[in-house]
Amino acid sequence: xxxxxxxxxxxxxxxxxxxxxxxxxxxxxxxxxxxxxxxxxxxxxxxxxxxxxxxxxxxxxxxxxxxxxxxxxxxxxxxxxxxxxxxxxxxxxx
Amino acid sequence: xxxxxxxxxxxxxxxxxxxxxxxxxxxxxxxxxxxxxxxxxxxxxxxxxxxxxxxxxxxxxxxxxxxxxxxxxxxxxxxxxxxxxxxxxxxxxxxxxxxxxxxxxxxxxxxxxxxxxxxxxxxxxxxxxxxxxxxxx
Numbered sequence: 447x448x449x450x451x452x453x454x455x456x457x458x459x460x461x462x463x464x465x466x467x468x469x470x471x472x473x474x475x476x477x478x479x480x481x482x483x484x485x486x487x488x489x490x491x492x493x494x495x496x497x498x499x500x501x502x503x504x505x506x507x508x509x510x511x512x513x514x515x516x517x518x519x520x521x522x523x524x525x526x527x528x529x530x531x532x533x534x535x536x537x538x539x540x
Numbered sequence: 541x542x543x544x545x546x547x548x549x550x551x552x553x554x555x556x557x558x559x560x561x562x563x564x565x566x567x568x569x570x571x572x573x574x575x576x577x578x579x580x581x582x583x584x585x586x587x588x589x590x591x592x593x594x595x596x597x598x599x600x601x602x603x604x605x606x607x608x609x610x611x612x613x614x615x616x617x618x619x620x621x622x623x624x625x626x627x628x629x630x631x632x633x634x635x636x637x638x639x640x641x642x643x644x645x646x647x648x649x650x651x652x653x654x655x656x657x658x659x660x661x662x663x664x665x666x667x668x669x670x671x672x673x674x675x676x677x
Binding site: 466496499 | 554557578581582585589635636638646647649650653
């Protein structure tokens with residue numbers, strides 16, 4: 447189960463599992479949110495290639511608008527998935 | 541008691557939460573670390589989702605998890621009218637800039653990253669994918 451919650455201006459908390467079953471809903475919830483956007487991933491337990499696709503589509507949307515995306519507080523296993531994908535150096539991960 | 545667990549699940553993305561539960565049940569029963577769950581979930585989701593989205597067959601997908609010393613074997617069996625072999629998927633170059641990468645293929649790339657073995661066979665209209673994940677015991 448995935449939960450996406452706007453914490454404050456520009457910061458969104460993503461909690462739970464960002465998998466293929468939740469990817470479409472996640473993208474639909476993120477799409478209306480303007481940048482610059484910080485995703486607080488401290489509660490994100492799992493991500494798959496479908497979840498990575500949601501993050502990359504959000505990055506492309508914000509970049510095309512001249513804005514930016516930052517990911518913070520990734521758990522080690524979740525961070526590993528970005529490393530496997532070669533995206534740890536492409537994304538602003540703190 | 542057998543060291544294997546096997547179930548047929550609906551060929552649908554809505555089956556993913558059920559597969560997550562199945563992995564945890566298996567790890568608990570085999571007294572394996574729940575630390576293995578993340579990598580097993582990732583391998584199973586990517587292979588299962590590949591079948592749901594791109595497979596040409598119908599009907600349920602059978603999943604079998606087997607514990608042998610030092611390894612977990614994951615088998616996915618699905619009816620396919622012709623071979624649908626994920627091991628032949630083109631490799632993804634994760635060192636390319638994002639805009640130069642072709643779409644797709646990342647899921648199978650994760651499977652290759654996480655498995656010791658990755659095999660496929662097709663016989664009499666049924667495709668079987670086997671992946672072997674190493675475990676420390």
